[in-house]
Amino acid sequence: MATTFSHTRTAQRRQATIEELLDHAQAILDEEGAGAVTVSEVARRAGMRPPSVYKYFASLHAIHDALFTRGQVLLVEAIEYAVRDREPGLDSLLAGHRAFLRWATTQVGLASLMFWRPVPGFVPGPEGMATARVLLTRGREELAVAVERGELAPAADSDEAARLLTVLVSGVFSQQASNQPRADFDTGLFTSLTDEVLEMFARHYAPTGT
Structure with a gap:
């Protein structure tokens, strides 16, 4: 004992x-x-x-890997908190991506390590990547639900649409972090455009006739 x-x-x-x-x-x-x-x-x-x-x-890259995993866990928690009371589908999908950008704005260091490649030779380990895939899977499922509910056109239930949304959101983060890394989410030159960017995506995949 x-x-x-x-x-x-x-x-x-x-x-x-x-x-x-x-x-x-x-x-x-x-x-x-x-x-x-x-x-x-x-x-x-x-x-x-x-x-x-x-x-x-064991190495410096092991420290990077632990930071990567820490960031992924914190991001999952932030998104889960943001969508806890949201309707499944488009509402939850957009709220989750808005929460992603809000979190990344307050954690630019971790987010840069997670979504850029600032460390030569660093490859995230299985634990961190497994956590990252949780978010990718969630986003893909939300697209499918949005299509099922008639909120988005059938073409939105695709890997292509998921990649497009990733490009849009990561682009906002990259521009903000590169040009105004200390700015507030609501007033940042680029993060302040978040709702317009997400609306562009929703309009692009809007059901026919809406």
Whole structure:
């Protein structure tokens, strides 16, 4: 019993240290970008020597991967919260993408790592990609429901429509993050156009006669 308790406490302390190191890495990411995230700088901010960081992360890319996964989990939570009271279909679909952009505006560092490729050679691991696919699947299902409900034309129930919506929304994020990374979602030069962009998509796939 004592051994089990000791192992639990050790695991908890280890996880707490991992989260602290990730907090420091995320702060660097927010302040200076992905290129500034190094094992040495993370260690310095955590008050430890660089070799000690490798007890928790096998490599610098492992830190990037953990940040990628953290971002995907936070984004899923933000979208799920935003659509919790929405009608399935078009309403939920657009609310989810609006929530995506609002979240990305407040988490430019994480979002840039997730949706750009700022780190040469970095490839996200299975856990982070599995979480990312949750959102892709959700969006695809919402398109199908919107078509079933007569809110969108049949052509919207397609991978092409899903890709088009991704292009539109990611374009808004990219322009905003590139030109006004510290701007507020509601007043940003590009994020303030979110509703118009989403309306363009809805009009493009509007049912015939509407």
